[in-house]
Amino acid sequence: MAHSATRLTRFNMTSLALGLAFLYLPIVILVIYSFNASRLVTVWGGWSLRWYHEFFSDRAMLDAAWMSLSVAAVSATLATLLGTLAAVGLARGERFRGRALFSGMLYSPLVMPEVISGLSLLLLFVALNAERGFWTVTIAHTTLTMCFVTVVVQSRLATLDRSLEEAAMDLGCDPVRAFLLVTLPLIVPAIVAGWMLAFTLSLDDVVIASFTTGPGSATLPIRIYSEVRLGVKPEINAICTLVIALIAVIIVVASFASKLSSARGESAAPL
């Protein structure tokens, strides 16, 4: 009787299985359709790489993909740098003036509707007379994604055993060296995970990029979006599958990094 309250019931299993099926089936179907030889979605024309060929000979699409990858790489790097610094400030800075504003500014973009963030950044760029293109999108994405990096790194810092840093300082390290030699190696996996999250978020964004980019420099999601509005095109299935494959690789690396992180955290604890 007592155990029935905590046991894994059939209802639990069913809801879990249905939930996961709901999350994954559409993606699986999309990937399968990307290999469909037929132009019509209704007809299965056999397996084919035709739409992948089409993508790799589509100059405009390739340019957009390149633009997206470079924006994602640069903005993720900037965001990781700034986000890690912000996380250290929040997790280790104790109380300081403007802390509430700081954390507020860092948490609200996580849920802020993208139309507002996009519009406000565009108005800033217009006021600054900045030429819109690669750098404006990169700055916009850095601003959004550094908040995610901050959350990831800050939660790692919060669970870290602070006595390690204190011991290093008792043994004569100044705070900066204690951070670089003790703390940083322990949070590297979280930083790596943060970079990858920032990269994928940047690669995904349509709305903010639409506001902040200029004519002639569309990102991949902007191009996909304008194609999708006109209807389903098999080539888009292929592009989407390639993006999913790229993200899958990133996820594997990130989860490996976080596994490394927890393993290290355990081995470091008895020290």
Added chain:
Amino acid sequence: MSARRIFARPARFAAIAPYLWMVLFFLVPFGFVLKISLSQTAIAQPPYTPVFDFTEGRAALAAAFAQLSFDNFRLLLQDNLYILSYLRSLVVAVTSTVVLLLIGYPIAYGMARLPQRWQGVAMMLVIVPFWTSFLIRIYAWINILQHDGLLNQILLALHIVSAPVVWLSTDSAMYLGIVYSYLPFMILPLYATLSKMDASLLEAAGDLGASPLQAFWLVTFPLSLPGVGAGALLCFIPIVGEFVIPDLLAGSNSLMIGQTLWLEFFTNKDWPVASAAAVALLLLLVPPLVLYDRLQRRQLAGGR
């Protein structure tokens, strides 16, 4: 303790660069939105008359203040289009959040009941779609829902319907897209509170004669309320301003506020009105944002 204090100073120093970045690229831009929402529309590039120029000194500034116009906000209140799209955004966000809770809770609950070593796998499986491009996942649904798509093919083959059903450009398609996209945001905070729950509480409830259902309603559910709150806010706030999902999946006869803002900005090139709509949307979101910020901070403080 003293080592902590020594550490705090360089840590605060580290925060300077991100602080300045966020002030410049997050806070200041809102000032511009506010400023332009108060200016007049102009047929020029940029399509508004500047309210004031920082270089012209105080007298010009005072003159400019006299010119501030609330016309754009008056328009928002008078034109049914805006009021209707605000209302629609609220209705869509509330409905979706409720549906997300109803679907997300059993999934999170199931996850929390899994044996320890499977919980990590299940969590990974829920997080992966969050990493996968959101646009691509919406597109995947268009593949399935279109006129000759998979869903209609299956329904026709099973003789459930006799003619293809129109799924795309309907509200049901939009709700499906929203629920699909935001499900991980709902599951993860719920799972976080449910998995931390002390199982002995449920056993105690059982020992005292509560049925599993009673134990759930009287113990589990009340204790999971912080997770319910966090998940609901995490979904509600961005859904109110959602643009891509309603644009791709819903019909064009009733717009959400994000779509109206987009239309004013990109199609009508009326930047002041778009800015006014953004300010109004932001005002609408301040209470849930403050609530969310408080929950976040409490959780981070609890985790320490």
